[in-house]
Amino acid sequence: MDDSLPTVKRRAFLKGGLAAVASWQMGGAWSEAQVQSTSVEAMAEDAHQEIWRRFIDKRLDVLFHYVGLNGEVILPTADHCVASQPNGMSWSTPIEDGPFFGGLYLDGLCNRWRVKRDEESAEKAHRIAAGLMKLAERSETPGFVPRGLGADGKSHYPASSEDQVFPWFYGLWCYVRSGLPTETERVRIVDKLRSTVVALEGHQWRVPCARLEFGYRGTFVRPTAHDAARFLFLLRAMHQLTSEERWLTQYHERLQEKLGPGMKSRLEICAEGLEYGGHGKGETYLWTHSMSQAALRALADAETDASIREAYQRGLTASAEKAAVHLERARRYDPANQFAFDTDWRFLNSSWKQQANCEEAIALGRAQLPLWADRNPRSPYEDDTVREPLFAAWIICLAGKEAQQRLLGDKLQEMLARYQWRGMYTATFFVAVNLAYEGGRLKAQG
Structure with a gap:
């Protein structure tokens, strides 16, 4: 190579x-x-332009997970969504990660606007925020946010997840606090954020499926650092958005609540930092756990108690140090790589079977992943050489200037220069925008 x-x-x-x-x-x-x-900014701007050239669902202003090199995409039909084909999680379809990608991208766009202060930055942030709201408003089940919409513009698969609902909330929280929305828009967004979190609370902090009989996908109260960070952020952010004291009271109670085999408080768990292991041997989840690092960053920035803030910072730094070893994966990226990527996901329907609930949908979706990888080796290749190192870099940036200078330094510039955005099939390189404009977060803090 x-x-x-x-x-x-x-x-x-x-x-x-x-x-x-x-x-x-x-x-x-x-x-x-x-x-x-x-410059890093110049290379990130090219990534930004490529995202808008190919990866935005123009009907909704929601990101696709993947498209062809000319923007080709095959959307699930209403029948596919109703039948949960290829699976009820919508995994391996182009509409599986709309709230996830849009929410995190919106954070980068808000920081981009703080740095550039131009009309285009504001317009793009507004459009992505509007797209996230359109997704949520298609839901008839409080607490459920669809991953994307089918070809008819209204159908969706039955399962969302905590990895969809959390970045959806986080991105819109960033947007509300950026000063970009009008007062009318701000009120509408805050109302939707509040009703969604109240619904999650009513489901014992689990994420419901569109049909309650299908069950739940994910929770925010497991004794892990990535869950603790997200859960505490939801509580703190709800107080910031609504000024309702009950959220701040619950934040302080849940912060010190002991849980898990080690009976550690959530603050202690957060201070240990994130882990990135996945379900398979050698698999990593830096992309999904990056949102937990973003939650830790927001918690540290909001905290007025010095000892608690220091604990959050220890967690941020530990998470960054664990992520740093994954930067080298970018060196495996070869712009001349010609691995296949077939955007027609419907071949997976030959392995389809009925799914009575979310657990069966997850099992089917996981069983189909090797079939997807065999047909599309370019997909796991981009996950390994683009997605994970880029999100590792963002995790480091979120830890603050000291960690960024010590662990990332000039590697970011070298990393971005390796990539050819026009040759990418998957949209996860949007995070290049977050990387380039992370300094905008400091502007927001004055």
């Missing part, structure tokens, strides 16, 4: 100068000087 840095995009040529263009035309590797002259 060639570890030389690949070409970057048109704006990068302009930033890098004629010498960089000449090197690219001759097929040579980028020199260190050329990489340094191409």
